[in-house]
Amino acid sequence: IAIKDLQERNGYSEELARQIVTGGGVKIYTTMEPAVQKALDATFQKQELFTADYSRVVNMPELPEAGMAVINNKTGAIAGMQGGYGDKQSNLVINRATDIQRQPGSVTKPINVYAPAMEMYKVTGATILEDKKVFLDPGNPEEPYPKNAYYPEYRGRMTLRNALKISNNVPAAEVMLMIGVDSSKYFMQKVGIDRTDDSASISMAMGGYETGMCPLEIASAFTVFPTGGLYTPHYAYTKVVDSLGNVLLENRPSYEQVYRPGVAYMMTKVMEETLEGRTSNFPYEGSAAGYGMLKNGVGEIIATSGKTGTTDEDVDKWFCAFTPYYTGAVWYGFDNRIKKQSVIGPDNEGAKRIWFDAMRVIHTDKPAAGWTQPADIVELKICIQSGKLASYSCGSGNVVSEYFEKNSPLTPQSVCPLHGGRPITPFGSAKSLPVVTEPTTSTTGSTAPSQSTTNPLSPDGAGTDPNQGPPQPPQPEIPPDSGGTPPPETMPSTGP
Template sequence: MKSKENTAAGRSEQNKKKKKKSTYSLFALAVIKTVVIIFISIGCTFAGILGGACLGYIKSADAITPDQLELTKLTSFIYDKDGAELTQIKGSENRVLVVHSEIPDNLRNAFIAIEDKNFYNHGGVDSKRFIKAAISYIIHFGDASFGGSTITQQLVKNITGNQDSTIKRKVQEAWQAMQLERNLSKDQILDNYMNRITTGSGCYGVQAAARKFFNKDVKDLSLAECASIAGVTKSPGYYDPTLSEGNKKNNKERQETILQAMLDQGKITQNEYNEAIGEELKIYKKDTDENVSSSNVQSYFVDYVLTQVQKDLMEKYNISGDAANIKIYNGGLKIYTTQDTKIQKVMNEEFTNIENFPANAKISNPDMQAQGAMLILDPYTGQIRGMYGAYGAKKGNFTLNRATSMKRQPGSSFKPIAVYGPAIDLGLITPATVVDDVPIYLDPQHPTTPYPKNSESTFKGLSTIRTGIKSSINVVAAKVFMDYLGADKSIEYLKKANIDRSKEGYVSMALGGLNEGVNPLLMSAAYVPFVNDGVYLEPISYTKVTDESGNVILDKTQAQQKNIVYKETTAFLMTSMMRDVVTAGTAASNGLGTVKNSAGKVIPTAGKTGTTNDNYDKWFVGFSPYYVGASWYGYNNPKSLKSSEYYQALKMWNKVMNRIHSDLEVKDFKQPDGIVKKSICIYSGKLPGKYCSQDPRGNAIRTEYFAKGTEPTDTCDVHVLAKVDTTSKDIYGRPLLATQYCPESAVQEKVFIQRPVPYLPKDTSLVSKILDWMYELPQGEYCTKHNASNVVGPPAGSVSTGSSEASHGNQGGTGIDSPLPPLQDDNGSDVIP
């Protein structure tokens, strides 16, 4: 019984335990169900909230527009006349657009392998990478980087510039990426991405990177170089190989990682991998001697080109200067200049050589140093081949360029374009026209003081125009201007050469004394017609400008101004006379007007010197059949030059021109049809007479060029044969005409000159300065010494002209290079004499 009771009791206890356990289980289950329900409810709520938020984020996101896809802030390029790159013009970013066909497959594959291996298989978002990134974000409470961006998403980030590490940005970025995938091809997305990525130090896009790292175009990159560039974008400050040796090592390690990924993904073969791994990366270091600018300082030529492109963009497209500059500095333009880099290099070297500016040897202050400037033009195209705007190395951008922007008096270098060229062209004078170089008085404020004066304070008397140009005689230029040409015609011709002097017109203008000065650019261009058959060509510094797509937006050669200034015969005659300047005139000193090639053969040249009042400025504008060059020498604050500096402008011209002609063949100036030669008397400008060869100074007969129809037909009446009494003198020491009472021993038959227009000196003290005065026949003055019976009369046939015709001819004169300042009234304003 007891055992039965114990058994029953045990069972009862077990039952109690089972019931208790079942109760706990049911409670636990209930709790779990409750928790699950709560979590599901919370999850659903959270999912609903998150889904609603995502929907809101998407609705508030802006789709990427076509305008946003367009690349801006592109680097512009400047090239020389042969297409070689001179420099790059960058705004805030260095970015060079590269088209799809120029991007090698290896570069595409390198980026895809390391950045987005499923690029061609997703629709903008890689779901697996995106989920992993999201979980990482939640686990790390928003502190972890996503790390799941596709190339398309990275492109969106580059376009929008949104770098926020938030769910909102990531959701919007994913949606925008999917929208891009619907509207663009994979190639378009990848190309845009590769043109936008940053590669460090303000460098953007793969083309700029290829140039920066390897000095190559992207199309020429090797596999190893492609992988190197693809590795930089992760962290340019760490992987840019140009920054340091440490960075170079980091870049190499990253490159090998990319190459391994390309191999693993089947984008390259084992052999290609091995070759790329073994290739030494030759990181480019810019050489300061290269043509491409290696610093932020632009050349004078580039400065000038940029100002011209800006001006032309403003005019053609009616935009502001700021808008034009944005186009230049951010538009990816290609500017094709006219610079001949060989010529420019010569000029750079000569103008930075202290030996050419000895006055600066002991002067360190640039404001006190002697300065110089020069410009070289191709006379047949008007294209500027080289320029330099100051002494010494250029130290800043858009500093004063004296070759194109200064305004200084040109002195006698102005005479050919303001006086002689126009007068020859109008048929008012010929090279043989004679002008009397004697004291004249053209200053109304000082009517008793000769003006203009010649530099040596002497007067040559009867002189041809050729002599007037050769010896740079101020009186001859002034007389031609006043008596033949006139101010209006002078101004008219200057305008044809793009020099506006409509507010001037004084005699001082004829001598280069201007209210507003000129520069080598204006002067060289004004001399172009003398070489180019009389045709003026606007000087241009570039030929065309294209946009980032290669479309021509400026064509300077089509818009270039062209004017016929002179007849072809005029151009030839002026050139002929200015050749005398360099062979026997003011530019002949020490052969400085002569140009030779490397074989020592002389290349014909012509030109004109210029000196301003008190020797403040020295000029030489000279030309060959190849180039026109204008050079200037002086000081910022004008001061009288030392005698040792008088030929510095000519010396600089000579040095530059000799070097740029070293490889050129001898070529003469072209003689056009319509030119004839005649023998003339250089003191009458007429056909030689009986006594011209017997002039007391030597044979006066020369061969001269004329435009057909302007050659002389009259015979010289300046030279006369007369009997004089050598013992009887006038007040100037000249022998008087003999009379019938003069003893035979005192009578001598000599050749004299007689002025067609007698000169009556206002100041007899100046007569001794007229160099031909001693050779003039004292007309009407007879011997007063031998007249004992007081019967005075001319012996029959005492004077003979040797000519059957009488002619008055024109006046003439000669002198030395010495331009004068403008005449001024008491208020300092120029006045017309």
């Protein structure tokens, strides 16, 4: 990373930059945390994490590989990374945490669809979306697109929370159409993933991009959630000093308010569902069910939220999740240097196995921790059938907690129309702040005001300076053609 920075910031040639860094006499003050790196090194030595049944892959042209990056949420610094299974055989080999460009699949849904839509006052966790047959591929209008990677293929009406829980594709595409592709690209750029020149369109809702991504990019982008909507670009060192003491490079993190703190919190709570089994009458488990939240060495819970990702034909497996302390992303699959190979059988869990093995060790000595709920967030009981305030007539299996901004026009004020009755959450419980209007849009360019701040995170890494109110939300303008679709070949069908 320092070599690349010397080229980009100081204008050095690659040869000169490499000579400076590797030739001796240069001090690099790394952000690597020894305990984090030690945990990653140990995890990437465990063959059983890379293949649950070695006999299934021993005759394959390649063995499964992985890359993982972990970022300290409080500072935005890279705490550790690992680029492949086993011992490092030589210098300058591929680092799968930073050097790959693989399709991300559904792992990007929180950062390119759902959080942007929440920021734009389009949806909440209770918004009802419908998983049904749709035809969104203009190149093949007779063929349903997008599809889902499970059976039954379409599962009807569901809340946004449950759509993300099972990584449903049709609702994600529906929300992408609500916000427009340019707005999606805008918010992705705000968290360090610039795909403004990518010609893919609706396929982005399912993680179908022309240019793939690496674990470091994904992990860095997801830090916007545990930090109360603040983003700072990741960095691997604080400074680079030459033999004479001259500072060649220096990183001073700057923070930008990408999402309102309430949006970051709501999205974080929705992503907890990924790790859950059945929690209501909704008959499906989360795409990472069975893993649950992390616990420290004495069994205390450390809040955990995340998202899985799978690409077409099970070629790539992703898992990105975060705690109040760290955010980590894992890619798992084959290098495909000889031929394209799919991840099969129990190894579909590879990315999740690796993430949890490393992160359990990393959090062993951490105190129990949860998410800091912003003052403008209210918890309401809603009915999963309607997305409205639940009544005692809805039945306990249909009643769940959901989180809303008090000042949002989308916060439900009426009782469930399907069941009627007396609401469990009293009327007016979310009316303590005045209702705001939805951000305006226009049919011209795609620029949005920058919301920058130099305030660091609060000591617990949970949000912004409490003495400063949250900035107004960005208001990206949506051109009329932003909901278009690319040619079929750029539109893979992805799964959880």
